[in-house]
Amino acid sequence: MARGGRDGQAAGLRGGDLLGKACRGLGRGEPPPADRGPGARRARGNRTGRIFTGDRSGDWLFASLYRTGFAVQETSVHAGDGQRLVGARMLASVRCAPPANKPLPEEKAACYPWLQREIELVADSVRVVVALGGYAWQAMWPALKDAGYGLPRSRPPFGHGVEVPVAYGESQVTLIGCYHPSQQNTFTGRVTAQMLDDIFHRAANIAK
Template sequence: MSSVPPGSGWPDDPARPDTPVAHDAVEVAKLAADSRTPAELTARQSVCRACPRLVEWRETVADVKRRAFAGETYWGRPVAGWGDDNPHTLIVGLAPAAHGGNRTGRIFTGDRSGDWLFASLYRTGLAVQETSTHAGDGQRLVGARMMAAVRCAPPANKPTPEERDACFPWLSRELALAAPSTRVVVALGGFAWQAVWPALRDAGFSLPPRRPPFGHGVEVPIAYGSAAATLLGCYHPSQQNTFTGRVTAGMLDAIFTRALVLATAQPPA
């Protein structure tokens, strides 16, 4: 198997050799629902083998590697959510990059999208370092938690609907565990916007009857119990978007500055 074994000493590996492994969508749903803490949930996420196509792809990439990273050991496993266990701000993306999170073991780490994202999070006070290069590099999120709709790197960055649905319980349960403190959910890109909507509802959030169209800066009022919250849209800091100027550093900073304003206006209970 071309991936880091659980409990091998990889920095920040949430799993142990005895962490239970999901081999299909039914087992994902059961293991997610039975996870009582973020630590237990992320450990189980990080060893999932429910989607054969994604397992084969992530491990092939970890074996073949990109020439620039030929001397590195790739993570080659699902990339779990990480950050504050009681966040006021959640950041949801699509999936790990084949030579980014699939290599480094941390979502949005080690690729161009992550370079833009973490620089903005640092400038706006949501991260302690400007860069994120590898799990265990000292990076830490401040009052924020980051996760993906799909936890394995997909071929061509396009998970199938079946793979998205199989991964849904991981996202829903992570949202549910973070819900009591969460006041803002930032969806990075249209796919995350679509995926997080039913997951928020499943996690216990109250949503408007219809999902508004995705857009940069779109705000949707939601709630968890009596606590008000906001779903906030943000263009994905992909290479295509940043190279063409569709996303600028100022645009990202404005989103995360707004997220902090909203989170402060509705402090955790």
Template sequence: AGLHTLEAGVSVCRACPRLVRWREDVAHAKRASFAGEPYWGRPIPGFGAEHPAILVVGLAPAANGANRTGRIFTGDRSGDWLFASLHRVGLANQATSVHAADGLELPETRLVAAVRCAPPLNKPTPQERDTCAPWLDREVALVADTVRVVVALGSFGWDAALRTYRRAGYGVPVPKPRFGHGAEAFLAAPGGAAGDGVTLLGCYHPSQQNTFTGRLTETMLDEVLGRAAALARM
């Protein structure tokens, strides 16, 4: 039961016709540089610790990244940045994530996507976002006992995390906390003792759009993930 049942369930989901078509079309056509490789072409489950202290919420799988390798953030440029940083701050056993059987371990951290199928232009519609939200809700519920810190990659991940935790009964500050790199918000657990809850951290998404332009540097990424590690161990 639990996370494994969830993984099995999500990996055969076909609830969004446009995304099903796109993930399968890309898997069929293949990028020239991966022409000889199999493509996963399905929804991407969460990956990492089963009892995580840190939950990282991304946007959606990359068409030729996770949609190819079957593991979140694996085999694309965003993942190159993310895993190198997780390794530098002591949250990953290796700095690279190339394919799904490369031995990568995240002992304290779990990675999830707010939308689990690769969308055209990396842009899910609001309807697709809402259709996929129950998968995130279920995953968050399954790891709620141990998660202390949630790192949201980009404003899409930030808003998805706030909506999911609000649905789960957590206290979300009013007015709604604004996304920014290094932004922090405390979400109090429902019926919990004082200090019980999760800290939400905002982090620019390590997409090429941000890393190529210098909007996000390695140091900036390390600062937020290092802060997450420190909070998780407090």
């Protein structure tokens, strides 16, 4: 599955070459994960060497993480630019650039064990999980379960600001839904900078 995009996947990227590499998570080894997005941030993370780096959605995300204390810089350009997360970790449910930005079932299945294992490795210190977008929300439920989390019997529908209590052993953890800062969402006003900041401020308050 470690490959670049197909069908013009690289079109519109800001400089550089598309790398056929899987994009790993970013952040401390023992964090409360700040967020989870769908696809490595697609081709951009595969090209720049860092998740959510190299496109406008990443610009929005890192700016919000910086404003809310989860990142040391407002921007993320490439893997060696000095950016780092503070008390947080980013995970990707699909780690390579999917064709037409739509991961195939076999691609999701190929990446799933890595997602589940990464969640499991940091579970002892996690207090909040923010799922960016509906796909991330859906992907998180089986991954949390297989990583040893206790989940409610019914799965609430995804929505911005939706909070669901889950548990890891005796620790209480909160799963929060957040609209994805895609260009479609930010251009139409469905997602604003304040909306992102509110989610991450809420996550910080819960994690205290």
